[in-house]
Structure formats: C-alpha cells, structure tokens
Amino acid sequence: MPAHLPRVECLVDIDSTACPCCSGALHRIGEDVSERLDVVPAQFRMLVIRRPRYACRACGDAIVQAPMLARLIESGLPTDALIAQVLVSKYADRLPLYRQAQIFARQGVSLDRSTLADWVGHAAFLLRPVHERLLETLVHGQAVCRRDHGTGARAGPRPHQDRPALGVCARRPALGRDGSARRRLRVRARPHSRRPIAHLCGFVGVLQVDGYAAYESLAKGGAVRLAYCWSHVRRPQTPNNDDAPQPSRFQTLPNHND
Template sequence: MPSEPAPSDDPAALQAMLAAERLENERLRKIIRELQRHRFGRRAESLPLDQLQLGLEEAEQAEAADEASAEAAAPSVRATRVAKRRANRGSLPAHLPRIETVVDIADDSCPCCSAPLHRIGEDVSERLDVVPAQFRVLVVRRPKYACRACTDGVAQAPAPARLIEGGLPTDATVAQVLVSKFSDHLPLYRQAQIFARQGVLLDRSTLADWVGRAAALLEPVHGRLLDHLKASTKLFADETTAPVLDPGRGRTKTGQLWAYARDDRPWGGADPPGVAYVYAPDRKAERPMAHLAGFSGVLQVDGYEGYRALTKGDRVKLAFCWAHVRRGFIDLAAKGASPIAAEVLERIAALYRIEGEIAGLSAEARRQARQERSRPLLVKLDLLLRDRLALLSQKSTLAVAIRYATSRWAGLTLYVDDGRVEMDSNTVERSIRPLALTRKNALFAGSDRGGQTWAVIASLVETCKLNGVDPQAYLCDVISRIVGGHPQSQLDQLLPWAYPTIPGLKAAA
C-alpha cells in the first residue's frame, strides 16, 4: 500500500489545508444541527429529510469546488488528497463486468543501451464507468404452417402471455416504470421525457395504464404480504397523508396510507422484515381495526388515539414511542428556559444508551438487561415527571409534554418486559419516508383507486429494499410468472424475501 506523502512545510499549502479544514468543520457542525432538528424537532419545525439531503449535497459540492481550487494552488495538497482518496475509495463489486485497456510503452528497448526491456510487473487501477440506459426492441416471430395435401387449418404456436395485451412494453419495461416511480420517486411525466430522449414517444397516460394494470395483477401478492405480517406477534404501525384528487370539488382531499411493518432483526428474530401499506380515504379508528383483523400481539405505535380501539378484548397490546415523548421536551431544553426538560432528556438519553449497548442480543437477553438496568431508571423518571407536573400550570407547554408521557406510561414501559419490543417506532417511520418523497414529486393520487395502486406497488418495492432484493428484477419476474399462470395457492413463492439478495445491495435498516 503506498505511503502518504510527508506533510508539507510550504506556508501556502498549509494555509490552504487549514482553510479547507475550517470549511469541513463548519459543514459538519451544520449537518449535526440539521440532523438534530430533523430527528428530534417538531414536525412543523424540522427540516424535511429530502430537503436536508439537497442542502447537504450543495454544501458538499461547494466544499469539493473549494478543495479543487486549493489543490490547484498547492501541488503538495493535491498529492496528499490523491493518496487519501486512493486509500479510502474501496473496491468495486466483483459481479460488474470488466473492460480492460492496456496502456503500454511505445518502444520496449532500453533508452540507455537499446537492449530489450523485460516486464517486471504492472499497476492496475479500476474506475466506475456507466453506459447510459439503452432501449431495445424484442421481436417475436410466430411462423404459420399449412398442409399442402389438405386445406384444413393453420398451425401456429400460441402467442406468449403479456401483461399489456396488444401493447408495447415487456415485463421488464413495466417493472422499470414501477421502480422509477415508487422507489426513485420519478413521476410518470418525467419518465415520459426520458423515453422521448431515445425517440420513444409515450404519453403519460400510457405509462399510467401500465402502472394500474401491474398493480391490479400484483394485488394478490400484496394481500399475501399483509397476511404474513399479521401472523406475526409484533408489528409496527404508522400512517401518513396521501393527497387524492377529488374531481367533484375541483381540489384534492386527504387520504391516508397506513403502514404495517415487521423488523425482528434487532433481536435476531427468524421472520424476514417487511412492510405493507394500505390505503384508506380517512384516518378513522376502524381503519386499522379492519386492516389488522386477526392480528394478536404487540403493536408499536406513536401517540395517535385511534389505535386504542385495537386493545379491546386484550388481543392487542400497544407499545408507545419514546422518540415522540422526547420531542415534546427538545424545544424547551434548547431554549434554556426549562431545567426540568433538560433533566428529562438526560434521563431518556441514559435509557437509549442502554439500548445501544444491548443491540443485537436475543430477546431474552435484552429483557434481562432492561429489567436490571432500565427499570430502575424508569421508576425514577416516573416519579420525577409526576412530582414536577403537580407543581406546574396544567396549561403550560411543559405540563402538556409531561402528560403525554404519563398518560401512556404502561405502553412506554412495555419494552422492559418484552425483549422483542423497541424503545421507539422509528422502524416504521423509516418506511414512511419513501412515501413522503413519492408524494412530494407526484403531488397527489388521481383517485382512491390510485391510492390503492400506490399502496400495492410501494409495499413490494420497500419490502424488497428491506431484504436486499433488487426491486426491478423482482417485479419483472413476479409479473412474468403471474402472467404465465402462477398458481394463486403458491403466492408465498412470490414474496420478496423468497428471492435471492443482490451482491453489494445492502438490506435497508
């Protein structure tokens, strides 16, 4: 491995390096502040994740431009950074095809004595190259045959089954459109523009027809996915808005996409992770009751009161979210006007530190650790909250934050007695974020039926990502198999976790 160049003693180079380090430190401080706002701040005040990413991109681009200027002014700085880049860039995936180019000397004779040179080794470098997406046309010919001896009938092989009968796309094309919209968040009109750059003129409504037909085909797989999740004994639940066009009133109405997620990886559970979204036109409590019919176990949720209806009959226990509790105290502590809020946050942070130390242990090991270490801290925190609440004006912001916690205390402390339960519902909130990005770019669904289409495709795409499965390859294969007559009794073979993971594709956390 090549050694790094010795530090330069050139004053100009040192000044350039110092200026670059100052820029980097300031950039990191800004990133930390914005991440804290996004992670802990109120929704109305926190920066949306996609906007935060865009801001970070701009900051990183500006930093790269400054570094390039500094390198141009000081060659020693450039040499240092090149060496560091080579050491840290990692290796490219082995499954990618290699196109080799040999850059050799023009004359293999020694420049001193003209004797022939002999090869003693070589330097090999690899760079990532991209071939722009290329469209191609698959031509299917079906010869016709007739008998010269008689005139009865014509023999011809039957046409292969297609998702879009009489249409242009292959199953792979439809899968690409689905992934582009529901994973890469590209609205259909933008995809139509991409097709047009290759001379393929497709109307947005044509692409919409492909998406709708694919969703209808995949609905049984979506239903089976939800059935599998409901058979679990521990789920997460959350919901987010889904603006839907309401032609009768000439504007949009607010539908809901409910998310039901399973992720047993933190405690080594055997069931694969997955998420199923279900569209509903409203946020009424009967929606999750209908969606989760037959579910029995622990449901981890935020503070929405509609979930309480599920607890009738003791079939479902609710575990609440400490991240939502913490948000109520963040702003008060940040302003420096509430020592009580700061103390509560310190105690919650101590509980989270324990979780970090026992992450990855079995459910029983986590339960034992929580009984020994977390329960005493929770008892003290409960006493603190109730003592302080008695001294506060009941209308104060701090009192509201405390009551939010004390009124949900049984659900907030359920995780201590059950090692499968997490401290918060961040697992399902991470599954909600891709919907928010698609919603931002697509603006609204065209109808309630469009909302259901959204739920079906997004469920399969996001479950693929949770399991490290390529969603484009998965959807292409599933569509082809269903169109080809795959039995409805064997839908389990079509669930995302039944497919192999892709080398280099890391399962989403």
Template structure:
C-alpha cells in the same frame, strides 16, 4: 520555494513576478473566504435551531450543493497551482467500492515501444490496475416476435402455428421489464409519469403519460394478490410496528386536495435475532381515525409498537381486533418532547429526563441482536432500576410543574402512556421506540414531494400496493426492478394463485 539564484536580474521581470504572486494570493484568499462561507452555511443547515433548519430532504439537497461547490473550489485551486507544486498523490476522497458482480471491460495500455534504450527487449515485471465506473445510458430496444405459420402440402388439415406468448398487457407495447422500469422509476426513484414520458421522448420513443398510467394501473391490479399475501404474512407475526403519514389526494368535486393517510405496517425482528424476513405494507385510508387501524389489523394478535396517537387505543377493546393485542409505546417520542424544552433554554428537569432516557438506550445498544431471553434478563437487571428512577422523577415533578406548561405537557404525555412505555421490561422482543416504521415511510414522503398529491383514492390505493412491494424488496436486499420483471412475467404466464407466497420478495432467488 524559489531561491535568490532563481530570481531574474531584470527589474521589470521581478515586478511582473510580484504582480502575478499578489494576484495568486488574492485568488487564494477569495477561495478561502468562499470555503468558510460554505462551512458556515453547512453548519447552519446541520446544527441550526429547529426553526432555521430545512426539512431532512431539503437538507440533503442543500448538502449536495455545498459539497459540489467545495469540490469546484478545490478543482480551481488545483488548476491554478504550478505544475511543479502539484502533488502526484491525488487528494483523498471517498470514491466508494465497485461491486464484483458488475461486468469488467479490460483495456491494456502498452508503452509505445518495448525496446530498451540499450537495445534490449523489455519484459513485464508487474502492472498498475485502476478501476473506473462507466455507465451506458438506458437503451431502448424492440423485441420482435415472429410466429411462422406452417401448412402441409399433402393434405388440408390446417395451419400449424405456435401460440402467442402470454403478456401482462395483451396487445400492448411494453415487455414486463419495461413495465417494471416504469414502476420503479415512479415509486422508488420518485419520477412522475409525465417526466418519464419526457425522458423517453429524448430517445425518440413517444409515449403519452396516459399510456404509462394505463401500464401502472394494470400492473397494480395484477400485483394486488402478492400485496394481499404480504399483508397476510405480516399479520401472522407476533410483533409489528405501525405508523401513519399524510397522503394528499385530489378531490375533483371541490377542485382541491383532501388529506388521506397511508397506514404502514412493518416487521423488523433483527434486533432480537429473529430470521423472519423484513416487510412493510402500506394501506391507504381516507382518514386518520382509529377505525382504519382496526380494519387493517383484523386477524392480528400480538404486540403492536406505535407512537402516542390516541386512535390506537380502540385496538385494546377485546371485541375490536383480538384479545391478545398489546400496545407498546415509543420512548423516542417521549424524549423528543423533553429535548425540545432543553433547546429553548436552561431546563434542568427536562435535561435530567433526557439523561435517564439516554441511559435506557445505552443498555439497548449493548443487547441489540441478542435473543429475547437475554435482552429481557438485561432489562430486568439494569433497565428496571432506571425505569424506577424515571417514575420517581415523573411523580415528583408532575406535582410541582404547571400542567399547561411545555414541561407539564411533556410529563403528562409520559404518564399517559406509562404502561405501554414500560412494556419492554416484560418482553425481550419489544423495542424502545417506533423508529423502525418511521424510517420505512420516508420514501412515501419523498414521492409525495415529487408528485404533490395522488389524483384519486383509487390511485392512492395503487400507490400503496406498489410502494409496499418495492420497499419490501429494498428491505430484503432484492433489486426491485429484477423482482418486478420476474414477478409480472410469472403472473402473465399463469402463476398459480395457490402458490402466490412463492412470489413474495424475500423468496426471490436473486439478492443484491
């Protein structure tokens, strides 16, 4: 803050200071207005009506742009501030933490002189340490393998030479780590092969997209036994989740795409304290009929948690898959239909239903991680009473609400799947909803947005195989690239088929 003594006596200088101050205030007002508009846009993207919202992935992109713009405004404001007014303390931001396993490159910055103004020598009394994240761009290198030939000067018994090392792609350019990088870029980072080829060309490495596709296809073929072992391990479980998502596939004969489906089978038993490894397996099918779920689940007997898709009902026939399959349905889907009604206007009946379902979820939060017996006891003691209230609410209002109305349809949905919705009261392993598997299929949706469609049914099957293994790695805190490189190398060097279970991601020794 300037005092009167700091102001110049010259009138022209005072006018110049006033004009400069007005200009700074005007820029400040403009920045505030821009920030306010950004906040309004953010709130609209996050909390606007469903019809006005972007889909979750588009929302993330919008959020990135908003945060970038806000950071630019802050930087502009800091640059305009006089040096004397700038805070020595940096603005608080979430900078993240740098993990211990990253290599550290130490640099020590010493003063220009260690001689004190009095002539004495300075000695170290401490230090300030800061860490910054540095990135070395991906570096291509060439592995040159030489195999010298040896012969004896005393006889003619022949030439001695070490055998050529086994390779995943005989006579090909890539190492197994290179193939792993292509797979992770395509199926984990959602970079189509033609974009990868463009990235490589900037480093002077010219690889045709079809060459990369050949590597991916060969890797998918070699990894299929590992995928089969993953699927078999999942189906030995006593409880699984299942869901399906669209997989557009090019139909060359008709010059358009057809709609196939990825069926996801997932295991996540952490909510009831099990130490069984997490896993997800995708299976491609040309349609959404329940016959595909039946084919995929052959050999499974246990609890299957699903949404309300009618195709799953055929699994209950004892001669289809097995006599022990039980279907647990999803309270999140039931609640979602009621929430949609409350958003359209005052809806006391739907609001009461939403509250009752919320009471069930609050109990589940308290028992998450407990063993099945403890979860079951809590449910029978507390959740059963709420379910009785829901049943009374459902019976009362179904008799009074028009069947074809949105509320009538929502109540009909709950009544139709009532037995499966209440199954969690009899088994502590069952969850209230199917959200676990819905979360695991999001990467498929992301890849679908980037690749638009699979080029062929066989391509979609390869997509399912590789995506299953990569996502299972991620679920088990395993670096997909490291696992793929090690697994492809093991396969190339003749890993025994009888020991394929050793190659499953959760058996990989290196965890993130």
C-alpha cells in the same frame, strides 16, 4: 468495488516496440493495472417477436404456429422488464411518473404519464396475491409497527380536504421472538378513515403506532395492546363517550433483552 461487476479490459500500448535509443527490439517487463468505475446508460430497444406459420403440403389443411407469449398487458407495448422498471423507480426510488416520462422523452421515447399510470394499475392488479400473502403474514405476528406517511397530494381540489396517506406496517421480530425476517406492507389510505383498522383486523399482539385515534378501537377487545412512541405519548387523551375503558398512552413495550 464488488467482485460481481464485469471487467472490460482496455489496452493502452505504445505505438512501436523499437527502442527509441538504439532501435533495438523492446521486450515486456511488466505492466501497471488500474480500475475505474464506469456506467452504461439505459437504452430502450424494441423486441421483435416472430412466429412462423407452417402448413402441410400433403393435405393442405393443417396450419401450425407457436402460441403467443403471455404478457402482463394483453396486446400492450411494454415488456415485463419495462413495467418492473417503472414500478421500482416509482415506489423504491420515489421517482414520480411525470419525471419518468421526462427521462424517457430525453431518449426520444414519448410516453404519457397516463400511459405509465395504466401500466402501474395493471401491475398492481396482478400483484394482489402477493399483497394478500404479506397481509396474512403480517397479522399473524406478535408485534407490528405501523406509521402513516402523507403523500403530499390532496384527495380533492380544495386545500382543506383530506390528503392521501401511505400506511407502512412492519413486523418486529425482536418483539415477536419468531425469528422471521422483517416484512413491510404499504397500504394507501386516507388519514381519517377506517382503512387501517380493516387491514389489521384479526391481529393479536403489540401494535406500535403514533397518536392516530382510530387505532384505539382495536384495543377495546383486549387482543391488541397499543404502544406509543415518546413523541405521541405526551399528547392528551382523546375524549370518548364510550363506557369501555380507554387504553393508556403510557404503556411500554416489553423488554426482551432481560
């Protein structure tokens, strides 16, 4: 087990130090030590914030009080740690909000799914600078890999309507030779929209994608070179009436291992 885990010692000793044979005093000659992995269940708690007010007896006019601590949601119930827990559970652990509401309910905390969704919305608004910085770093790389994943939910009430999708972009240091760490950017989009093109505007380099035809417009200017996976490379070319030459689906990525 990792060394950073706290160790809580539990002593299991005998009831009496008298010898069971002659009733003489027993002395310690050693011990056996074993370790077991334990867990402390998550526990909700209420943070009670007290802000005393002070007044001057001499003049009777001055009243001094510490300012209120900043909150992600003004006058809201959750702390920053609780909002972070909801975000990590939803996006990193893929735990939907309705399931999180069920987990909270088992501990006697009733939180509606709409309330959790409101918290996620506030957090997403405040995380926009991080999103913009990730996008800026992404488009300045020399090679990017993008993949669209369906969310399983429909955008409308009818079955034939488009389903929302999550587009995952990652820089490829092995292709870019910039030595940077791999960075991911998730963008919510609809499959047949121009959203992916808008987010990749200004990118110059190799773009590794699937067979989604919307990416082909990025390669028309010559700044972007599309590279397809072996599964989509066998698909037929999408008909297009434009005079500009269409990018070949049989382009391969450069081998930097040579």
